[in-house]
Amino acid sequence: MAIEVRIPTILRSHTDGAKAVTGAGKTLGELLDDLEERHPGLRERLVDDGGLRRFVNLYRNDEDVRFTGGLDTELADGDTVTVLPAVAGGAA
Amino acid sequence: MPAHSLLETIGNTPLVELARLSPAPDVRLWAKLEDRNPTGSVKDRVALAMIEAAERDGPLRPGSTVLEPTSGNTGIGLAMVCRLRGYRLVCVMPENTSVERRQLLTMWGAEIVSSPAAGGSNEAVRVAKQLAGEHPDWVMLYQYGNPANWRAHYQGTGPELLADLPGITHFVAGLGTTGTLMGVGRYLREKVPDISVVAAEPRYGELVYGLRNLDEGFVPELYDESVLSGRHNVGPYDALRRTRELVANEGIFAGISTGAALHVALGLAEKSAAAGERADIAFVVADGGWKYLSTGAYAGTLDEAAAALEGQLWA
Structure with a gap:
């Protein structure tokens, strides 16, 4: 089961500069555990004891995982997970 | 009517x-x-609501300077409201926003301080907070944290x-x-x-x-x-x-x-x-x-x- 994970510039020190990496898992939590084996330190940048870190957003196929079960969000083969830092946006 | x-x-x-x-x-x-809306965006609601709240709560007096981090629409709405109510407006906006927005702001009489493109609106917020520290008499409305922003939509939209x-x-x-x-x-x-x-x-x-x-x-x-x-x-x-x-x-x-x-x-x-x-x-x-x-x-x-x-x- 292959899931593409898009990594923002700021976290590419954990992926040897790669913009995207591949991982596996039936849930987001399993995926992050799987990624940690090849990209040590990445998981800790995304998650702390309370779940997802405040200034990190993760999206499964463009939907924010905080609304789909957080780390329990179910994943399927071919899904894309995007990691983005929280920024002030909008035509504000 | x-x-x-x-x-x-x-x-x-x-x-x-x-x-x-x-x-x-x-x-x-x-x-x-x-x-x-009169200046062409949803932000006119927010601009008017924030100015009226600041007039009601005290910090805004005739002739006051208003400060706001904005990538455009809020600034344009505020510029119009400030012009009609007699306030000076200083907008902090990222340098990578469109030229029309800058011209519109200038036309309505706002002064623009540019913040670095890298970091987007985050940087505009940071620079605005710094300016607010240097000019304690300026009134920063701060749309990201001002309850008048969401209340304008709760009461209107x-x-x-x-x-x-x-x-x-x-x-x-x-x-x-x-x-x-x-x-x-x-x-x-x-x-x-x-x-x-x-x-x-x-x-x-x-x-x-x-x-x-x-x-x-x-x-x-x-x-x-x-x-x-x-x-x-x-x-x-x-x-x-x-x-x-x-x-x-x-x-x-x-x-x-x-x-x-x-x-x-x-x-x-x-x-x-x-x-x-x-x-x-x-x-x-x-x-x-x-x-x-x-x-x-x-x-x-x-x-x-x-x-x-x-x-x-x-x-």
Whole structure:
């Protein structure tokens, strides 16, 4: 089961500069555990004891995982997970 | 009835059914035309509400200087309100925002302080907070944390929507300060059981996310996750595609963030249609397309237009 994970510039020190990496898992939590084996330190940048870190957003196929079960969000083969830092946006 | 000030013409915007883009007779899309406000965006509501709150609560006096971090629309709305009420306005905006916005602000009499492009609005907020520290007599309205922002929508946009569309099932808007979603969302949640409140969040090029570390991220103080049912990330290609579909099918010439909201609204509409459920989905047309012509958003192929938006704050 292959899931593409898009990594923002700021976290590419954990992926040897790669913009995207591949991982596996039936849930987001399993995926992050799987990624940690090849990209040590990445998981800790995304998650702390309370779940997802405040200034990190993760999206499964463009939907924010905080609304789909957080780390329990179910994943399927071919899904894309995007990691983005929280920024002030909008035509504000 | 004639208005006695331009400020009286803010709000009470039209809601228009999108018959051609709606996927089924009982799954309908509705556009709330916030570009019909006097300076052309939804932010006129917020600008007036924040100024009136600051007048009521004390800090704003005749001749005061108002300070605000803004990538455009709020600044333009504030510039108009400040001009009519006699305040000086200083806007801090990222240098990678469109030339039209700068010219409009200058025309209405605002002074502009540029913040670095890298880091986007985060940097504008940081620079504005620094300026506020250096000039304690200036009044920073701070749309990201000012309750008057969401209350403008709780008291105006929300009730207008429900009055025009009592059967509303979904509300979609762009996510910036989060004021529109928080205000309309809270109002509709009180009045409409099972309402879905869904955010369309712009996904920018990498430059905009160029933070030095993750702790420098930013979540607006107004943001309350519990008001939302979902939050979708929309890239420039899909936003542009929908912006063009909106003008081609329905004649509505909207800004790019509206394309992102329409993209999410159409996704919800398809889901309802597939499930055989009735839906009335309202989304916000935050502004018109005029201010984005120089970005290339409406010229050439979608790929060319999307490439032109790389590195710009397009919503």
